Amino acid sequence: xxxxxxxxxxxxxxxxxxxxxxxxxxxxxxxxxxxxxxxxxxxxxxxxxxxxxxxxxxxxxxxxxxxxxxxxxxxxxxxxxxxxxxxxxxxxxxxxxxxxxxxxxxxxxxxxxxxxxxxxxxxxxxxxxxxxxxxxxxxxxxxxxxxxxxxxxxxxxxxxxxxxxxxxxxxxxxxxxxxxxxxxxxxxxxxxxxxxxxxxxx
Numbered sequence: 001x002x003x004x005x006x007x008x009x010x011x012x013x014x015x016x017x018x019x020x021x022x023x024x025x026x027x028x029x030x031x032x033x034x035x036x037x038x039x040x041x042x043x044x045x046x047x048x049x050x051x052x053x054x055x056x057x058x059x060x061x062x063x064x065x066x067x068x069x070x071x072x073x074x075x076x077x078x079x080x081x082x083x084x085x086x087x088x089x090x091x092x093x094x095x096x097x098x099x100x101x102x103x104x105x106x107x108x109x110x111x112x113x114x115x116x117x118x119x120x121x122x123x124x125x126x127x128x129x130x131x132x133x134x135x136x137x138x139x140x141x142x143x144x145x146x147x148x149x150x151x152x153x154x155x156x157x158x159x160x161x162x163x164x165x166x167x168x169x170x171x172x173x174x175x176x177x178x179x180x181x182x183x184x185x186x187x188x189x190x191x192x193x194x195x196x197x198x199x200x201x202x
Contacts, residue, residue: 076170084155
């Protein structure tokens, strides 16, 4: 069964309070706090806010999706990048920035890797989420992300050449780049509020 991914930005102090009060159930009701919304492939990246008046979190809606979409689409960023970064035609001084961004957010095919360990959240609060970044980490990742976005076109030849020989989740450079750009949009929205981010899969 395919897993969905739900990406949130949130006030980190409030997340800590919710964990202290509710333990591992702190995020159990988040999805139900939003009104229903249809997906539209023409819709750009945006935030959805809960119906509750105390909005300490928001759900990130990636372009063309009702929410985050399928997790395997996002992990496709890792899959493709694992091969692109080994190519001699990939921009060598950009590899570290893209690798640091993608691998911190989505992992590196290490299924035992804990993507919540450096978030500052108590262990009981990370049992029901797959990844978490503190506000400080968000700022660091956004610095990398801004470098990546301004220079993505330099990777087009290597990405397109790699896609010729294998079937990846993304069907072209533009689709791959758009998903990466939306992750940078997530970081921008979190950073401008001084918030962290996390996601869960289901």
